[in-house]
Amino acid sequence: MRKQLGILTSLLFLCATALLWVGCSSNSWCCAEKTSACEPCPPVCREPCRPICPEPCRPAFADCEPICDEPCRPVCDEPCRPICPEPCRPVCQEPCRPVCQEPCRPVCPEPCRPVCPEPCRPVCKPCPEPPQEPLCKPAIRCRHPNANQLDCRDGITVTARNPKLCMLGDQYPLDFDVKACDDVCDVIVTTHLPEGVSLVKSQPEPKVDGRRLTWFFGSMNRGECRPARVWLKCECEGELCACFCATAIPVRFCSLLCAKPVLVCEKCGPEQVCPGDAVCYTVTVTNRGSCTAEGVVLTDNIPDGLEHCSGQKTLVFQLGCLEPCQTKRVNIPLKAVKRGKFCNTAVVTACNADSTSCQACTCVCCCAIECSKIGPKEQAIGKNADYQITVINTGDLPLTDVVVTDSAPSATSIVAANGAQICGNQAVWRVRELKAGEKGTFNITLTTCTPGCFTNHVNVTNCQGCPTSCEFTTRWRGRPALNVCFEATENPICIGETTSYNIDVVNQGSEPDSNVVVVVRFPKELTPVGSTGDAQGTVSGQTVTFGPIRSLNPRQTLNFRVDARAKESGDARVTVEVSSDAIKTPITQQESTIVN
Numbered sequence: 001m002r003k004q005l006g007i008l009t010s011l012l013f014l015c016a017t018a019l020l021w022v023g024c025s026s027n028s029w030c031c032a033e034k035t036s037a038c039e040p041c042p043p044v045c046r047e048p049c050r051p052i053c054p055e056p057c058r059p060a061f062a063d064c065e066p067i068c069d070e071p072c073r074p075v076c077d078e079p080c081r082p083i084c085p086e087p088c089r090p091v092c093q094e095p096c097r098p099v100c101q102e103p104c105r106p107v108c109p110e111p112c113r114p115v116c117p118e119p120c121r122p123v124c125k126p127c128p129e130p131p132q133e134p135l136c137k138p139a140i141r142c143r144h145p146n147a148n149q150l151d152c153r154d155g156i157t158v159t160a161r162n163p164k165l166c167m168l169g170d171q172y173p174l175d176f177d178v179k180a181c182d183d184v185c186d187v188i189v190t191t192h193l194p195e196g197v198s199l200v201k202s203q204p205e206p207k208v209d210g211r212r213l214t215w216f217f218g219s220m221n222r223g224e225c226r227p228a229r230v231w232l233k234c235e236c237e238g239e240l241c242a243c244f245c246a247t248a249i250p251v252r253f254c255s256l257l258c259a260k261p262v263l264v265c266e267k268c269g270p271e272q273v274c275p276g277d278a279v280c281y282t283v284t285v286t287n288r289g290s291c292t293a294e295g296v297v298l299t300d301n302i303p304d305g306l307e308h309c310s311g312q313k314t315l316v317f318q319l320g321c322l323e324p325c326q327t328k329r330v331n332i333p334l335k336a337v338k339r340g341k342f343c344n345t346a347v348v349t350a351c352n353a354d355s356t357s358c359q360a361c362t363c364v365c366c367c368a369i370e371c372s373k374i375g376p377k378e379q380a381i382g383k384n385a386d387y388q389i390t391v392i393n394t395g396d397l398p399l400t401d402v403v404v405t406d407s408a409p410s411a412t413s414i415v416a417a418n419g420a421q422i423c424g425n426q427a428v429w430r431v432r433e434l435k436a437g438e439k440g441t442f443n444i445t446l447t448t449c450t451p452g453c454f455t456n457h458v459n460v461t462n463c464q465g466c467p468t469s470c471e472f473t474t475r476w477r478g479r480p481a482l483n484v485c486f487e488a489t490e491n492p493i494c495i496g497e498t499t500s501y502n503i504d505v506v507n508q509g510s511e512p513d514s515n516v517v518v519v520v521r522f523p524k525e526l527t528p529v530g531s532t533g534d535a536q537g538t539v540s541g542q543t544v545t546f547g548p549i550r551s552l553n554p555r556q557t558l559n560f561r562v563d564a565r566a567k568e569s570g571d572a573r574v575t576v577e578v579s580s581d582a583i584k585t586p587i588t589q590q591e592s593t594i595v596n
Contacts, residue, residue, distance in 0.1 A: 155182035156220070156248045158189055166234045171200055174230040174242060180220035184248040187217035189228075192243040196236030203229050220248075259291030261322070265298075265348045265358035272363040272465040273336045274395065279306055279362055281332040283346045287322035287353075294321050295351035298330055305338035305364055322350075336364040368395035369402075369434070371460045371470035378475045381449050381510075384415055385474055389442040389458050393434045399462040402431040406444050409454035412476075415445040434462070451478030451510040478510025480552070480582045484589050488574070492594035493566050498529065499593060503560040503576055507552045516580040517547040518560055525572035525595045526564040533560030552580070566595040 149159045160176035178189055193199065193211040206213040217226055234240070269281040283300065287293045296319040302308055308315060317330050334344070345359040375387035389406060393399050408414050408425040417427035420442065429442050448454065455473040483506045490499035501520065507513055518535070522528050522542045531537030535546040537560065544562050552558065564574070572593045579586040 154248045155184040155250045156180055156187055156246055158244055158246045160191075160242070160244050162242075168234055168237060171231055171233050174232055175227065176230075176244065177225055177227050178217055178220070178246070179225040180222055180248075183220075183222050183251050183253070185219040185251050187220055187246070187248040189215045189217065189244065189246045191230075191245075193232070194240040194242060196238060196240055197232045197234055197242075200231040200233050202231065206230075219251075259324075260289050261287055261291055261293035261324075261350065261353040262289035263293055263296065263322070263348050263350055263353050263356050264288050265346060265356045267344070267346050267358040267360040269344065269360040270362055270465070272365060272367060274366055274368050274466070275336055275339060275364055277336050277364075279334045279336050281334065281344055281346075281360055283330045283332065283358065284327060285319060285322065285330070285348050286327040287324055289353065290324055292321050292323050293350045293353045296320060296322050296328075296353075297349050298346060299349070300330075300332055300344065300346045302334060303342040303344055305336065305340050305342035306334040306344065306362070307337050308332075308334055319348075336362070339364050339366070366396040367399070367464050367466040368393070369399060369460060369462065369466055369468045370394050371404075371458055371468045373456065373458055373470045373472040375456070375472050376474055378477060380477045381451050381479065382447070384445050384447050385476075387444050387446065387456060387472060389444065389470070390439060391431075391434070391442070391460055391468075392439045393436050395466065396436050397464065398436060399434040399464055399466065400432065401463045402434045402440070403461045404429040404431070404440070404442055405459045405461075406442070407457045407459070408444075408446055409448075409456065411450040411452065412446045412448040412454055415447050417442075417444040420444070446474075448476050451476050478554075480507050480511050480513030480554070480580065481509030482506070482513060482516070482552070482578055482580060482583055482587060483508050484576065484578050484587050486576045486589045486591050488591050488593050491592075492596055494596045495566050495569060498563055498565045501562045501564065501574060501576075501591060503533070503562070505552070505558040505560075505578055507554055507556050510554050511582075512554060513552045513580045513582045514550055515547070516549040516552050516558065516578065517545070518558075519546075519577040519586075520544040520560075520562050521575045521577070522564055523570075523572045523574065525566060525568045525570045526574065526593065527567055528562055528564050530563040531561065534558045535560070537562065566593075569595050571595075 149157065157179045158176055159179070160174065162174045163172050166172040174191075176189070176191075178187060180187070191213050193213065195211075199208065199213065202213065204215060206215045213230065215228060220226070264286045266284045266286075267281055268284075270279055273279055281300075283298060285296065285298060287296075298317040298319055300315040300317075302313050302315065315332060319328050319330075322328065332344075332346075341361060341363045343359050343361040345357060347355060347357045349355040370392045372390045373387055374390075376385050379385045387406075389404060391402065391404055406417070406420070406427045408427070410425060412425070414422055414425065414427055417429075420427035420429045422428075427444050429440075431440055434440060444456075446456070453473055453475045455471050457469065457471045459467065459469045461467045485504040485506075486501065488499050488501050490497070493499050503518060503520065505516065505518060518533075520528070520531075520543070522544075524542075528539050528542065528544050531539060531544050531546070533546055535549050535558070537544050537546045546560050549558065566572070572595055574591045574593060576589050576591075577586040
């Protein structure tokens with residue numbers, strides 16, 4: 001029995017030891033030197049087994065899958081088995097104290113050394129061929145054109161267009177027009193922007209909801225067109241399609257005009273005339289209402305002191321219809337036959353408007369004034385021209401506050417005007433009263449540097465409303481002004497050679513000149529041999545004469561040419577002389593020619 005207990009105790013100890021030594025590490029007890037008592041001592045352990053493996057598998061190609069052996073496995077000895085003596089036997093003394101041997105000391109073999117196979121060698125398969133990339137990536141095409149038109153059944157047409165091509169990252173405009181084919185209201189245009197574009201700006205501004213843009217155009221009249229432009233930025237490759245949709249509500253109207261025609265009449269004419277003078281009245285009829293005045297009739301009642309050429313005392317004019325703001329004028333020519341003050345009244349009626357009237361009053365009296373002006377009919381520019389103005393009261397009434405105004409032409413200037421107030425090109429004389437049959441004279445002096453025919457106008461006014469006027473025209477003669485251009489074609493020349501001399505005579509003045517004579521004189525070094533020009537030339541020894549030319553108009557040019565041959569060396573001075581009726585002292589010029 002005791003023996004069986006000892007065996008069982010040994011087995012249990014071995015099992016505990018085996019559990020503590022798993023993985024080549026132990027928490028077992030070790031024994032020290034024998035002592036009188038059994039005490040536990042700290043275990044002495046070795047490092048756990050470490051497998052020795054080669055370097056990790058490295059594939060030969062990047063795309064190959066390595067094929068390796070099984071992972072390294074350590075091979076160790078069996079766990080340490082403790083060897084224990086016989087269990088303690090108690091020795092009974094007084095008191096009974098058990099006497100034990102020292103605890104079991106496990107005895108282990110050499111540290112375990114793992115044994116690993118040869119380093120794993122990867123075995124790779126041939127790498128597959130990489131897929132071939134296309135040389136270019138064609139853009140995705142859109143099945144719609146870059147300009148399109150949306151015809152709506154509800155009265156509007158939307159036409160959109162944009163460029164055919166835009167570089168990636170650039171901006172491009174998207175234009176569209178909204179045209180009303182009928183009167184519509186609540187016009188709404190919506191576009192859905194494709195993926196790959198972003199909104200930059202728009203005119204007009206839309207309502208933005210993600211990639212949806214909405215424009216509200218409100219009401220539009222038939223035929224009205226409203227443009228819009230959207231700036232987009234291209235952010236991806238491909239053909240980008242913008243989708244448009246539009247709605248509108250057709251409208252119809254029912255109108256009624258509530259209006260009234262209003263006729264206005266105005267009449268004007270001379271305030272004062274003399275017996276026998278013509279009196280012309282002008283009647284103006286205007287519809288200032290809001291609708292057409294129909295059947296408009298103007299009736300003019302002629303007073304006794306005036307008469308019409310037809311002899312009628314009542315004149316009727318059918319004006320027809322007058323539209324709102326329309327005006328019609330009627331001229332009524334009459335003649336003053338009696339002295340006195342007479343008022344001429346005109347009445348305007350219409351079928352659908354109230355009647356209106358207007359009148360003008362004229363005083364017929366013997367009030368008359370005459371004006372005359374005399375002066376030189378022709379004068380040279382730069383000189384003074386004296387004029388005399390005569391004003392006569394030929395009526396039978398005195399004239400008060402008589403004003404005589406002489407307006408000189410703009411090309412002339414006033415040198416003197418005795419008793420007048422000069423303001424620019426106007427001379428004004430004022431006479432407090434000019435009795436019947438009385439005469440007044442006024443003098444004025446003018447000058448000018450501009451040739452031409454200029455007319456002086458004189459106006460005479462008075463408080464009685466009996467004006468008159470007169471005028472006088474003077475021809476201001478200009479002066480001829482000759483200019484000579486003289487040059488040689490060849491210079492210098494040798495003996496025996498010829499050269500030509502060109503003479504141009506220009507009348508730079510404002511009046512024609514007459515009897516123009518051109519004379520060319522040659523020195524001894526040259527001999528004239530021929531001449532041509534606008535007049536026949538005569539060679540007489542060393543002198544060539546052209547002319548006389550009867551008339552040389554302003555801005556006209558005469559051309560002459562003289563050929564000469566060199567016969568002696570020296571500085572030959574050729575002289576040209578030009579004279580005319582206006583230029584008594586000849587114009588002289590010289591041309592130097594060197595003869596070698």
